[in-house]
Structure formats: C-alpha cells, structure tokens
Amino acid sequence: xxxxxxxxxxxxxxxxxxxxxxxxxxxxxxxxxxxxxxxxxxxxxxxxxxxxxxxxxxxxxxxxxxxxxxxxxxxxxxxxxxxxxxxxxxxxxxxxxxxxxxxxxxxxxxxxxxxxxxxxxxxxxxxxxxxxxxxxxxxxxxxxxxxxxxxxxxxxxxxxxxxxxxxxxxxxxxxxxxxxxxxxxxxxxxxxxxxxxxxxxxxxxxxxxxxxxxxxxxxxxxxxxxxxxxxxxxxxxxxxxxxxxxxxxxxxxxxxxxxxxxxxxxxxxxxxxxxxxxxxxxxxxxxxxxxxxxxxxxxxxxxxxxxxxxxxxxxxxxxxxxxxxxxxxxxxxxxxxxxxxxxxxxxxxxxxxxxxxxxxxxxxxxxxxxxxxxxxxxxxxxxxxxxxxxxxxxxxxxxxxxxxxxxxxxxxxxxxxxxxxxxxxxx
Amino acid sequence: xxxxxxxxxxxxxxxxxxxxxxxxxxxxxxxxxxxxxxxxxxxxxxxxxxxxxxxxxxxxxxxxxxxxxxxxxxxxxxxxxxxxxxxxxxxxxxxxxxxxxxxxxxxxxxxxxxxxxxxxxxxxxxxxxxxxxxxxxxxxxxxxxxxxxxxxxxxxxxxxxxxxxxxxxxxxxxxxxxxxxxxxxxxxxxxxxxxxxxxxxxxxxxxxxxxxxxxxxxxxxxxxxxxxxxxxxxxxxxxxxxxxxxxxxxxxxxxxxxxxxxxxxxxxxxxxxxxxxxxxxxxxxxxxxxxxxxxxxxxxxxxxxxxxxxxxxxxxxxxxxxxxxxxxxx
Numbered sequence: 001x002x003x004x005x006x007x008x009x010x011x012x013x014x015x016x017x018x019x020x021x022x023x024x025x026x027x028x029x030x031x032x033x034x035x036x037x038x039x040x041x042x043x044x045x046x047x048x049x050x051x052x053x054x055x056x057x058x059x060x061x062x063x064x065x066x067x068x069x070x071x072x073x074x075x076x077x078x079x080x081x082x083x084x085x086x087x088x089x090x091x092x093x094x095x096x097x098x099x100x101x102x103x104x105x106x107x108x109x110x111x112x113x114x115x116x117x118x119x120x121x122x123x124x125x126x127x128x129x130x131x132x133x134x135x136x137x138x139x140x141x142x143x144x145x146x147x148x149x150x151x152x153x154x155x156x157x158x159x160x161x162x163x164x165x166x167x168x169x170x171x172x173x174x175x176x177x178x179x180x181x182x183x184x185x186x187x188x189x190x191x192x193x194x195x196x197x198x199x200x201x202x203x204x205x206x207x208x209x210x211x212x213x214x215x216x217x218x219x220x221x222x223x224x225x226x227x228x229x230x231x232x233x234x235x236x237x238x239x240x241x242x243x244x245x246x247x248x249x250x251x252x253x254x255x256x257x258x259x260x261x262x263x264x265x266x267x268x269x270x271x272x273x274x275x276x277x278x279x280x281x282x283x284x285x286x287x288x289x290x291x292x293x294x295x296x297x298x299x300x301x302x303x304x305x306x307x308x309x310x311x312x313x314x315x316x317x318x319x320x321x322x323x324x325x326x327x328x329x330x331x332x333x334x335x336x337x338x339x340x341x342x343x344x345x346x347x348x349x350x351x352x353x354x355x356x357x358x359x360x361x362x363x364x365x366x367x368x369x370x371x372x373x374x375x376x377x378x379x380x381x382x383x384x385x386x387x388x389x390x391x392x393x394x395x396x397x398x399x400x401x402x403x404x405x406x407x408x409x410x411x412x413x414x415x416x417x418x419x420x421x422x423x424x425x426x427x
Numbered sequence: 428x429x430x431x432x433x434x435x436x437x438x439x440x441x442x443x444x445x446x447x448x449x450x451x452x453x454x455x456x457x458x459x460x461x462x463x464x465x466x467x468x469x470x471x472x473x474x475x476x477x478x479x480x481x482x483x484x485x486x487x488x489x490x491x492x493x494x495x496x497x498x499x500x501x502x503x504x505x506x507x508x509x510x511x512x513x514x515x516x517x518x519x520x521x522x523x524x525x526x527x528x529x530x531x532x533x534x535x536x537x538x539x540x541x542x543x544x545x546x547x548x549x550x551x552x553x554x555x556x557x558x559x560x561x562x563x564x565x566x567x568x569x570x571x572x573x574x575x576x577x578x579x580x581x582x583x584x585x586x587x588x589x590x591x592x593x594x595x596x597x598x599x600x601x602x603x604x605x606x607x608x609x610x611x612x613x614x615x616x617x618x619x620x621x622x623x624x625x626x627x628x629x630x631x632x633x634x635x636x637x638x639x640x641x642x643x644x645x646x647x648x649x650x651x652x653x654x655x656x657x658x659x660x661x662x663x664x665x666x667x668x669x670x671x672x673x674x675x676x677x678x679x680x681x682x683x684x685x686x687x688x689x690x691x692x693x694x695x696x697x698x699x700x701x702x703x704x705x706x707x708x709x710x711x712x713x714x715x716x717x718x719x720x721x722x723x724x725x726x727x728x729x730x731x732x733x734x735x736x737x738x739x740x741x742x743x744x745x746x747x748x749x750x751x752x753x754x755x756x757x
Contacts, residue, residue, distance in 0.1 A: 084693065088713035091497055091722070109498070116499025201605075201696040202716055255583040257697035258605035267584060384718055393719040398518065401698025405608055 044075045045331040047324075049102040051078060051153075052086035052316060055285035059351035066347055067338055074331045076102070083261075084202065094121045101324040102332045104316035107141060107152070108385050114144040122149055122319030123329060129337045137381060138356035141314055150319035151340040154281070154353035157312045157371045157379065158208050160301075161278035161286070163271055164294045166193055174275075174298045176308055178213075178244055181301045185251035188274050195251035197273030199264030200400065205277045206245065207396040208311070208382075210417075212277070212300035213241035215380045216309035223380045227388040229423025234414045240303065242410035242417075246403055257404050269293050280353045281315065283367045297367050299374040310375040313382035315353060388424050395420035484735070487728045497712065497724030509729035519730060521699050522707040525612060529703065530680040532616045537627040537672055542665075544624070545631035546657075559632075563625035570622065574689025577618045581605055605690065608700040615690055615701050622686060623679065627672050634668030635661070663756040670749035674742055681738055684709060704734055 051060055057080045064076045079100070081089050087106060093099040103122050105113070113120055126148045131139050134151065142150045162174050170191050175181040185195035199205045215223055217238050218231065225231040232238070253259060253273055268276040269289035278286075278297070286293050299308035318339055320332040338344050345357035350364040354371060363369055383389040399416045402408035408416070460466065491509055494502040513519050544562060548555055565573065580586050581604040589601040604614045638661055646656045684705030687695075693715035695702025712727035 084716045087716075087722075088709075091713060113498055116496070118500030201692040201694075203694055203696075204716060204718060207718070253584060255603040255606035257607075258603070258611065258691075259582070260578075260692060263578075263582065263585075272584065382718075391721065394721050397694050397715055397719060398699075401694070401696065401700075405698045407698060 044073055045327055047074060047076045047102055047328055047332055047335070048100040049076050049078050049318075049335075050086070050090070050100045050104055051080045052083045052104070053281060053285075054080040054082055055288045056080065056281075056352055059284060062351055063344070063347050067335055067344070070338070071331075071334060074334065076335065097323045099321050099323060101321050101328045102335055103319045103321040104153070105150070105319060107314040107317060107382075108390065110142055110149050110317055110319070111144060111387070114147075114149075119322070120149075121322055123322050125149060125320060125333060125336060128333050129340055131340055133342060133357050133359060134340060135356050135358055137312065138314060141385070142317055142319075150317050151336050152314040152317050152356045153339065154315040154348045155312055155356050156279040156281045156315060156353050157310045157375045158212060158277065158279040158382065159297055159299045159310045159371070159374055161268065161276045161282065162296045162298060163268065163274050164296055165271065166274040174296070175301045176298070177301050177305055178240075178303050181244075182247065185248060189251055194253045194267075194273040195275060196248060196253070197259075197264050197268040197276040198252040198256040199259045199261045200252075200256050200404070201258050201260040203397045203400050204261050205264065206400045206403075207393060208277045208279070210241060210245060210396060210400075211383045211392065212309060212311055213244055214238055215311055216300045216302040216307055216378070217241055218380075219307065219309070219378050220380050224427065226421065227386060227423065227427035228425050229421075233418040233421065234411070237303065239410050239414045242403070242413045246410055249404065257401065265289065279313075280368060280371050283365075284352060295367065297370040297374055299377050302378075306377075308374070308377040310371075310377065310379045311382045312354075312375060312379050313385055314356065386427070388422050388427050389420070391420040391422065392417055487735075488732055490725055491728040491732045493725045495725040497722045502725070505725075509726050510733065512726070513729055513733060518699065518702065518707060519704075522695070522702045522704045525695070525701065526681050526683070526703045526705075528612070529616060529619060529683070530677060533620055533623065533676055533680055534673065536616075536620045537624070537676055538669070540620075541624050541627035541672075542631050545628045545635055546661075548628065548632055549635045559629075562628050565622045566625040568622070570685040571689055573622055574618070574686045577614075578605070578690060581614060605701075606697055608697050611691065611697055611700040615687055618690060619680070619683065619686060623676065627676070630668050630672050630675075631665065634665040638664040666749070666753040666756045670746065670753060673749060674745050677745060678738055678742055681734065704730070708734070 049064070051057075053060075057078065060078055060080070064078055068074060068076060090099060090103075090105070094103075099121060105122070110122075124147050126146070129148050129151060131143060131148055131151060134142075135155070138152045138155065141152060142148060160174075166188070167174060170187060170193070172184055172187060175184045188195040198209070214233065217240065218226060222231055226233070253264070253267060256264075259267070264276065265282060265285050266289050267273055268278075269286040271290070271293070280297075283295065283297075286295060299310045302308045318336050320329050320336060322329075324332060340357070342357050342359050345355035345360045346362075349355040349360050349362070349368060354368060355363075361372070363372075384393045395416050399408060399413060403410070403413055490501065492504055492506055494505045494508070496502070548559055548562070581588050583589055583601075583603050583606070588604065592598060592600050602610050604610050642660050642664075643656050646660050647653075651659070682705055683703060687701060687703050688706050688709065691701030691706065693706065693710050695706055708727050708730045711723045711730060714722050
C-alpha cells in the first residue's frame with residue numbers, strides 16, 4: 001500500500017524506515033541530552049519552595065535572587081499557592097512524599113506535628129540554623145524541646161488599614177476608641193462612603209476583628225489570664241467586643257457576608273471603602289491592586305483611650321523536607337540558615353512584611369514603620385497560634401455567620417467562643 | 428470431574444496430562460487465558476482502578492475508625508465513634524439537607540426546563556446546532572471558572588446583575604444574592620442548574636430522537652391532543668433517558684463540590700446556608716483556610732464513607748426502580 005502525500009509517494013516500508021530512524025536518533029540523542037543535563041545539575045542544586053501569598057511573588061523572587069547571588073551553586077524555583085488552598089496542597093504533598101524541598105509549614109504546625117509524634121516531614125536543623133537572633137515569638141514556633149526545625153519567613157501585625165484620601169476628604173481622623181469608631185463610621189456613611197470593608201465569606205476578617213477587639217479589652221495581661229482560665233470571654237466587658245461587631249453591621253460593605261477575602265481587598269484598595277481589617281502582609285497586595293493607593297495603618301481602637309491593641313502572627317515556617325535528597329537537604333538548610341540572618345530579614349522587612357530578627361528595626365516601607373509603632377500599645381499573639389485558644393478559629397468559622405443572621409446574640413456568640421478555650425494554668 | 432467439553436475425555440485420560448508431562452499439566456491454565464483474551468485488554472485498566480479507587484476506598488473505610496487529624500501517626504482506634512458523632516452533628520445534617528434540597532430542585536428543573544428545551548431542539552431548524560452548542564457550553568466549562576464568573580456577576584458592589592436589573596426598570600428585584608441567606612442557596616440552584624442543564628438536554632435529545640415519528644403521527648391522526656401525545660407516547664419512550672438523567676444528577680449533586688465551594692466558600696456562607704456535603708468533607712479533611720490548620724481527617728473519612736454508602740445504596744435503588752418502570756412502560 002502506498003499513498004500520495006504532498007505529491008510524494010510514501011510506501012509503508014518508507015514509513016517504517018522513517019520511524020526506525022527517529023527511534024535510532026532518539027536512542028543516540030537521549031544519553032547525550034541526559035549527560036548534558038547531568039553536567040548542568042552538577043553545577044547547580046535545584047530546589048523548590050512554595051509560598052501562600054500569590055501577591056508576594058515578585059518580592060519573594062527578589063529575596064530568593066539575593067540568596068542565589070550569594071550562593072551561585074543553588075537555584076530555587078518559587079511556586080505561590082493561594083492561601084485557602086495551601087494547607088490542602090501541603091498535606092497532600094506530604095502524604096505523597098513530594099512537598100517542596102524548602103517546606104513551608106503553617107504557623108503553629110511545627111508544634112502540632114512534634115506533639116503528634118511519629119516521623120516528621122522536616123529534618124532536625126539543630127546546630128545548623130542559628131535562631132538566637134530571632135524574636136521570642138518566632139523562636140517558640142520553630143524550636144521544640146531544644147531542637148530547631150526552621151525559621152519563619154516573616155511576621156505580621158493585624159489592625160485596621162485606612163484609606164487616607166477618604167478620611168481627608170471628609171475631614172475625619174482615624175478612630176482610637178470604640179465610640180470614635182462608631183461616630184466616624186456614621187459620618188462616613190452619611191457622606192455616602194462605605195465605612196468598613198469586611199470579607200466575611202471565609203470568616204477571616206470577622207475573626208481578626210473579634211480577636212483584635214477582644215484583645216483591646218483584655219490587654220496582654222488579660223489575654224494571658226484568659227489562657228490560664230482566670231478570665232472568661234463571657235465577661236460583660238468582653239461580650240461588648242462581640243456586640244460591637246454587631247453594632248457595626250450597618251457600616252460594612254453591601255453583601256459582606258458573602259464577600260471573600262481577596263475581593264474585599266480589591267474593593268478597599270480601589271478606594272471603595274474607608275477602613276478594612278488588615279495585616280502587615282496585606283499592604284503588598286493592596287499596592288498590587290492599586291499602586292496609587294494612599295494608605296496607613298492603625299491599631300484596633302480600644303473601649304477607652306489608651307487601650308488600643310494589635311495581634312501579631314507569623315508567616316510560613318520554612319523547614320527542610322525529609323523527602324529531599326541529602327544534596328538538596330544540604331542546600332535547603334543553607335537557605336533556612338540564611339533566612340534567619342539579619343541580612344535576609346532586612347530584605348523581608350523592606351519588601352514583604354515584618355522581620356522576625358530582633359536587630360532589624362527599620363524598613364524602607366512607611367506602613368511597616370507605622371505597624372511597629374501601632375504594636376507598641378498592647379500587642380498579643382494571634383489567638384490561633386496558641387494551643388489554649390487555637391480552637392477559637394473553628395468556633396468563629398462555625399458561628400460568626402449566626403451574628404449576622406440573628407441566630408446568635410453577642411452573649412451566645414461569646415459563649416461559643418469561651419467553649420473553645422482550653423485553659424492551661426501554666427500558660 | 429467433567430471437562431468443560433461435556434462428552435470429551437477427562438483430563439486424566441488426555442495423553443498430554445500423563446504424569447511427568449509438565450507441559451500437559453499447565454495446558455488448562457493457558458487455555459483459560461486463551462479462551463478469555465479480553466482479560467489481557469482490561470487488565471491494565473483493572474490494575475489502575477484497583478490502585479486508584481478500590482484501595483483508597485477500602486483504606487478510607489479503615490481510617491474512618493480512628494481518631495486521626497491527618498497530621499502525624501494515626502491515632503487510636505475509636506471504632507464507630509466518628510459515625511455516631513455524625514448522627515448528632517448539626518453541620519452534617521444541615522449539609523445533607525442542603526444537598527437533598529439541591530437535588531430536588533435540579534431534578535424538577537431537569538425534567539421540566541431541560542426536557543422542554545430538548546423538545547424544542549428536536550425540531551429541525553437551521554439554528555438547531557448553534558442552540559445545542561450554546562446550551563451544552565456550560566457543561567464543558569471549568570466549574571471553578573464558572574463559579575468565579577457568577578460570583579463576580581452577582582456581587583452587589585462590582586457585579587453586573589443588580590445594575591442591569593436597575594437599568595431595565597426592575598430595581599426592586601435587586602438583592603444581595605449571595606449574602607442574603609434567603610437567596611444564597613437559590614443562587615446555588617440557579618448556577619448549578621445552568622451548568623448541568625446541557626447534559627440533561629443532550630440526554631433527553633438523544634432519547635427523543637429514538638422516539639419513532641410514526642407513533643406520534645399515528646396518535647395525532649387518531650385524535651390525540653399534543654399534550655396527550657407527549658404524556659402517553661413520547662414521555663414513556665423517554666424512560667431510559669429519564670433513568671440516566673435522574674441517576675446521574677443524583678450522584679453529581681450529592682458529591683458536588685467545586686462550583687459550590689467557589690460560590691459559598693469553605694463554610695457555606697452565609698451562616699452555612701450554602702454548605703453541602705462535599706464542601707463540609709473538604710473543610711474537615713484539609714481545614715478551611717491557611718489560618719485554620721485544625722483538621723479531622725478520620726472524621727472527614729467517616730463522612731465520606733457515609734456518603735459513599737448512601738450514594739451506592741440510593742443509586743442502586745433508583746436504577747432498579749426506574750429500570751422496572753422502563754420495563755413496565757415498554
């Protein structure tokens with residue numbers, strides 16, 4: 001059988017010959033290609049790293065480039081995964097034995113994994129990573145029972161972001177007490193503005209708002225007492241924080257119950273709202289949406305003057321995957337050790353969020369300077385980082401919607417929250 | 428023992444099966460594979476199915492008997508405690524009820540709107556192919572992309588649905604579609620139906636094309652009205668398509684996840700109004716955001732196993748009942 005193809009007679013024999021030729025060429029070429037690739041691999045160790053802030057891709061690349069320039073034998077490939085999907089992807093990858101070489105675990109998770117026992121997905125870096133320069137909060141998240149497992153990328157402080165042009169336009173000043181917050185919201189609403197942008201769909205904003213407002217009532221000492229079981233979230237002055245969430249309901253954006261975190265950020269960054277729950281990390285995202293955004297940061301207003309508060313947490317805790325080859329583990333360890341240095345944390349401070357190194361106190365970014373100033377008032381750890389109050393996340397997630405639909409009163413909501421507290425007298 | 432050949436000599440009587448003749452002893456095995464060559468063809472798929480479906484399913488049953496978060500070594504065995512807890516879990520009941528309502532609504536819409544569209548498309552017209560393509564398009568679209576588009580369209584601040592309603596004089600119909608608990612699940616019904624309508628239309632269309640025109644014409648000539656022709660001739664002939672549409676939509680709706688996750692988020696916003704079983708299981712297994720690493724993998728598996736047993740049982744029952752209906756109608 002033969003067919004005409006573009007005017008040429010093609011026989012079955014010639015097709016078979018051609019295929020044989022291609023196969024032979026592949027057989028000859030493959031080892032050559034492999035050898036070339038092998039030579040390249042000998043030059044550089046290629047590592048992978050995952051992040052959970054797609055909006056940080058560019059600044060993260062800059063930080064990684066700085067490391068790679070100092071370590072030309074190492075190449076790092078960054079993949080950013082949306083925050084809500086990150087844990088599912090990480091857990092699946094760990095179960096399958098294929099997480100990134102530089103394994104970014106969620107804050108609190110190193111403690112959870114070590115407490116759970118069994119084989120850890122990351123290796124022991126004791127003696128290889130110097131964490132003596134890290135802040136106390138950072139160290140307690142990566143050092144367990146005297147063993148060091150990694151270094152946090154950065155820290156973040158949560159408070160309120162302010163759209164300066166809107167406040168200036170209406171001659172208002174950012175609030176520092178709850179009464180001022182309510183009156184500013186009313187003035188903004190009367191002027192046709194959306195006073196507060198809230199993304200309650202994935203409960204993240206209401207949660208931060210609740211723990212921020214409750215922390216402003218409790219203060220650092222009261223929060224410590226709550227963890228020890230000496231104070232309760234059902235005390236009337238703390239219930240007032242939940243009531244404030246309800247009282248502010250007329251001032252949230254339309255459809256806030258179904259607005260997700262990302263959409264809320266876009267609405268605020270584009271100047272369609274005057275205030276929004278925000279952490280240090282969010283400002284990079286705001287600027288990505290609107291590079292012209294003129295913003296500032298304030299602490300949570302307190303029930304009375306001088307009682308403002310902020311909550312502070314940690315970004316991904318970078319460790320070294322136990323599933324990687326020894327060569328890659330060695331290179332990844334170099335990166336984690338570098339991340340804990342003053343030099344690396346200065347880059348983090350200039351480009352992404354708050355540093356976790358005690359000696360890095362300055363930043364090119366004015367928002368981060370404002371954040372540091374705001375956190376001087378009364379800063380507590382984000383509640384989900386601490387075992388006594390970490391279940392508050394699930395309690396809010398399952399119940400905050402009830403506040404908006406009338407299913408729960410502020411008192412009932414506070415009871416649900418208190419039920420999630422597991423007091424520890426030694427905390 | 429008789430050989431398969433009935434009257435053929437027994438194995439012991441065959442010369443090739445004499446003691447010491449190893450080739451003869453192995454002959455029946457070779458014959459068995461030779462008699463069933465199709466086994467070789469299905470073997471790769473069978474192995475893949477076993478590894479990717481059968482083993483994980485059995486393993487899920489096993490792990491659902493433990494107290495395990497998904498992190499670290501598997502915890503202690505709690506036997507059926509997870510299943511007992513399920514029975515009293517308010518969120519599970521709410522999710523199951525929402526999934527049931529969703530199926531009921533989709534079932535009604537597929538057997539009214541989709542069937543009506545299929546009948547319209549069954550008429551010969553130059554534009555029929557275009558209409559079919561338009562109606563089927565949502566089925567081939569990514570559920571996540573579809574969900575994001577609907578979320579953006581329905582948003583009260585940046586969406587287009589409310590402004591369009593306002594501009595055409597229907598401003599009073601503007602709603603916070605996804606934020607109002609009264610409307611949130613209705614929005615899910617609409618979007619879910621919009622996506623799967625094409626599938627039902629195509630299945631009914633295929634069924635309609637198998638209904639002989641002669642029968643319908645004969646009924647009309649005998650004086651039957653159009654409605655009577657549909658009720659007594661066309662619809663009974665659509666019984667196989669009805670069975671497939673119902674069973675498929677039952678399975679698809681009860682395990683629906685992606686589109687509803689995009690619309691209602693990880694907690695079924697607002698206040699669990701759009702929480703369905705698929706979303707609930709995902710949240711329990713993997714946490715609901717990067718701020719909540721609290722997971723209950725074994726509990727999620729117990730939910731999954733319960734769903735599996737329910738779907739398998741109900742699907743079997745549906746197919747049996749509808750199959751009998753088909754036989755009765757034919």
